[in-house]
Amino acid sequence: MIKYLLSAGDLTRDQAIEILDIAEGMADVNEREIKKLPTLRGKTVVNLFFEDSTRTRISFELAAKRLSADVINFSAKGSSVSKGESLKDTAQTLEAMGADAVVIRHPASGAANVLAHSNWINGAIVNAGDGTHEHPTQALLDAFTMRKRIHGANSKGKALEGLKVAIVGDVLHSRVARSNLLLLNTLGAEVHFVAPPTLLPANPSNWKAKLHYSLDETLELEKPDVVMMLRVQAERMNASFFPSEREYARIWGFNADRLKTLKPSAFLMHPGPMNRGLEIDAISADSPQSTVLEQVANGVSVRMAVLYSLLSGERAADV
Amino acid sequence: MSNSFVLKNVQLGDGGATDILVEADKIVAIGSGLTAAEVIDCTGLVALPGFVDLHTHLREPGFEQSETVLTGTQAAAMGGFTAVHAMANTSPVADTAGVVEQVAALGREAGYADVYPIGAVTVGLEGKQLAELGAMANSKAQVRVFSDDGKCVHDPVLMRRALEYVKAFGGVVAQHAQEPRLTEGAQMNEGAVSAELGLTGWPAVAEESIIARDVLLAEHVGSRVHICHLSTAGSVEIVRWAKARGIQVTAEVTPHHLLLTDELVRSYDAVYKVNPPLRTAADVLALREALVDGTIDIIATDHAPHPIEAKDCEWSAAAFGMLGLETAASIAQDVLIDSGKSNWSRLAEVLSTNPAKIGSDSEQGQGLVVGAFANIALIDPSVKRRVVADSASKSKNSPYVGLELLGQVKHTIYRGYFTVRDGKLAEVGRN
Numbered sequence: 190m191i192k193y194l195l196s197a198g199d200l201t202r203d204q205a206i207e208i209l210d211i212a213e214g215m216a217d218v219n220e221r222e223i224k225k226l227p228t229l230r231g232k233t234v235v236n237l238f239f240e241d242s243t244r245t246r247i248s249f250e251l252a253a254k255r256l257s258a259d260v261i262n263f264s265a266k267g268s269s270v271s272k273g274e275s276l277k278d279t280a281q282t283l284e285a286m287g288a289d290a291v292v293i294r295h296p297a298s299g300a301a302n303v304l305a306h307s308n309w310i311n312g313a314i315v316n317a318g319d320g321t322h323e324h325p326t327q328a329l330l331d332a333f334t335m336r337k338r339i340h341g342a343n344s345k346g347k348a349l350e351g352l353k354v355a356i357v358g359d360v361l362h363s364r365v366a367r368s369n370l371l372l373l374n375t376l377g378a379e380v381h382f383v384a385p386p387t388l389l390p391a392n393p394s395n396w397k398a399k400l401h402y403s404l405d406e407t408l409e410l411e412k413p414d415v416v417m418m419l420r421v422q423a424e425r426m427n428a429s430f431f432p433s434e435r436e437y438a439r440i441w442g443f444n445a446d447r448l449k450t451l452k453p454s455a456f457l458m459h460p461g462p463m464n465r466g467l468e469i470d471a472i473s474a475d476s477p478q479s480t481v482l483e484q485v486a487n488g489v490s491v492r493m494a495v496l497y498s499l500l501s502g503e504r505a506a507d508v
Numbered sequence: 509m510s511n512s513f514v515l516k517n518v519q520l521g522d523g524g525a526t527d528i529l530v531e532a533d534k535i536v537a538i539g540s541g542l543t544a545a546e547v548i549d550c551t552g553l554v555a556l557p558g559f560v561d562l563h564t565h566l567r568e569p570g571f572e573q574s575e576t577v578l579t580g581t582q583a584a585a586m587g588g589f590t591a592v593h594a595m596a597n598t599s600p601v602a603d604t605a606g607v608v609e610q611v612a613a614l615g616r617e618a619g620y621a622d623v624y625p626i627g628a629v630t631v632g633l634e635g636k637q638l639a640e641l642g643a644m645a646n647s648k649a650q651v652r653v654f655s656d657d658g659k660c661v662h663d664p665v666l667m668r669r670a671l672e673y674v675k676a677f678g679g680v681v682a683q684h685a686q687e688p689r690l691t692e693g694a695q696m697n698e699g700a701v702s703a704e705l706g707l708t709g710w711p712a713v714a715e716e717s718i719i720a721r722d723v724l725l726a727e728h729v730g731s732r733v734h735i736c737h738l739s740t741a742g743s744v745e746i747v748r749w750a751k752a753r754g755i756q757v758t759a760e761v762t763p764h765h766l767l768l769t770d771e772l773v774r775s776y777d778a779v780y781k782v783n784p785p786l787r788t789a790a791d792v793l794a795l796r797e798a799l800v801d802g803t804i805d806i807i808a809t810d811h812a813p814h815p816i817e818a819k820d821c822e823w824s825a826a827a828f829g830m831l832g833l834e835t836a837a838s839i840a841q842d843v844l845i846d847s848g849k850s851n852w853s854r855l856a857e858v859l860s861t862n863p864a865k866i867g868s869d870s871e872q873g874q875g876l877v878v879g880a881f882a883n884i885a886l887i888d889p890s891v892k893r894r895v896v897a898d899s900a901s902k903s904k905n906s907p908y909v910g911l912e913l914l915g916q917v918k919h920t921i922y923r924g925y926f927t928v929r930d931g932k933l934a935e936v937g938r939n
Contacts, residue, residue: 303778395704
């Protein structure tokens, strides 16, 4: 049983598939009229958010509530929390109040690791995004979405062997890209990163991925099964990573013309929120190939599965 | 009290066993069969000239919660040092005669080592206007080393002027080589590990480009320049090239850059956060070789104490810097002696003679010769010790805690006075 989910790389192939399988059961619950399980009754889950992210927070909140856990939302941004010691104080405060699990979102890379290895806290810890490092539940929900698109009702037990995934955009600063890389490697998929050279790491030698500068060439030559567009953060736009938004959209943005080049079975993902017209145009975002809303729905099921796996201590036989 | 003792049966550097007779603050005789009122058996101990650190952060005035001149020099004594150069990034900054004289006076009052204040190159370390270098040089503190350490003198005109100006009084500028724009928000070495960890990279080129510029500036104006804490293989190449060309450049390396790599950052334990950052194994190897072959002139600790709260937090919020005084000799021994690549004479050069020469410390680094001040470090090279968090420093941010290091400072003699005896710190300093 795992106690922490800090990195998508923490999961073995079997553990990852088990979480995805549990999430299948959770997805069924989410289809029911009464979308609730008693599994985590009496447990307290704290959403500790040092950074704004309404989507991720409500996804975790809904996941915990559907498992009947008590949920506390602690939004630390904008309060006196800006210096490092506050992470410690906040964590110890939550510990003193008896939190069973802490879901942490923090602007500093490694914040969840520090929390896990500091002895400030005894409960389970879920990394809900740390700086430009990782966002493991996003990778899990993406893998879940891929599996579902490909295998439908027969998804259980499946990995992603041989799947060709092109991840496009600001790879350098993307925790989504890092977590997806690790989990997709674990599940047997083939990862291709596509980005302007300024938005790739200077030394990616430890990465098991192929790197490309040209989106069009990648689409044409690699014929990916999945194209995942990454969000371009506003703070990159005036920092000389690329000359202009227009040029970025033209060369690395996904649009209707590129949509036509995808093979029929291929699909298009985006972790949201989208910059429509920048990394993805409206036609592509709203096309049948787009999985954006499925990803949101699957996010709740996957986070239910993660909280369940960390907190229940039991196998998922009763789901 | 009249002070007279014999260090019996010491191993004099690479030489054989002998005795050293100390009277008052001087070495008065070296040879066999010496006697005095007090005889200290030093069988198995290597005698070295007291170490001189060209790069120490004593934090006083202003940051006494981290370190004071007293506790910092006590840590220095524990490491075999008899002199330290106190960096200027205090509060107020050591950019006036008043501050440097205050730091020097605190050093004398403490009595654990000679304290040579380093003067800031620019007012407030802001890189805009030269500090009163002449006033600091002519003050009672007689400053000869100037540095904005912690910040780079990145304006090329200011750097040129500083290099020229300090020639008037035989000074040297010690450059913290870090191109500021290339290192905005930098958290760790830019490389394969930073790519994985999602921490903003501090690229080697940000150090190397400044060193390349500064050795060329030094050549142009005929000045000497000292490079602080060299950390990359590329920097070694540039310094090697500059020396071959006859440029007056000297370079230092820290103990941590000789031993630790950026792989340690994977823990996100901020004790490994330091500036310049820990680099790759290939860099460590190049630095070790450069120390052996003389491209790098000295080991300087960059001892940088920080209180617990500055390290017990997420990586990006943590302070840069690590302790180094009490472990420096062991790491020097590892690189030069235990590796089989060099010898004790070289160790004495890099930890004593050379730093004293670069810093123009006439009363330090004199070597173990008759007539010299009795500044002596006695090391037992065979002791294996596990580094513990407990330290003479006021801070605990040592990256070596839990590691086993070979070699231990048994006694430190500062101007004829035992600041450390049998591994224990003297309760009071020399007065």
